Amino acid sequence: MIPWPKILGGVLVLAAITWTVLEIREDGARSITNAFERQNNAAAHSAGDARSDYDTCPDGLWDFGASKCGRPAAGRRD
Numbered sequence: 001m002i003p004w005p006k007i008l009g010g011v012l013v014l015a016a017i018t019w020t021v022l023e024i025r026e027d028g029a030r031s032i033t034n035a036f037e038r039q040n041n042a043a044a045h046s047a048g049d050a051r052s053d054y055d056t057c058p059d060g061l062w063d064f065g066a067s068k069c070g071r072p073a074a075g076r077r078d
Contacts, residue, residue: 052061057069 050067053069058071061070062068063070
C-alpha cells in the first residue's frame with residue numbers, strides 16, 4: 001500500500017520551500033533594481049546641478065580645471 005498522506009505532505013513541504021526561495025529571490029532582485037534607480041537619480045541630480053552652475057557663470061569665467069565659476073573678487077574693478 002502506498003503511503004499517500006506522507007507523499008502529499010512531502011509535496012506540500014517541497015512546494016512551501018520552493019515558494020519561499022522564489023519570494024526571497026524576487027525581493028533581492030527588487031532591492032538591486034531600487035539601488036540602481038537611486039544611483040541613477042543621484043547622478044542625474046548631480047549632473048543637473050553642474051550644468052546649472054556652468055549655465056549661470058558669466059562667459060569666460062568658468063574654470064574647467066576646478067569645475068567652478070571663477071568670479072572676480074567683490075568690489076574689485078578692472
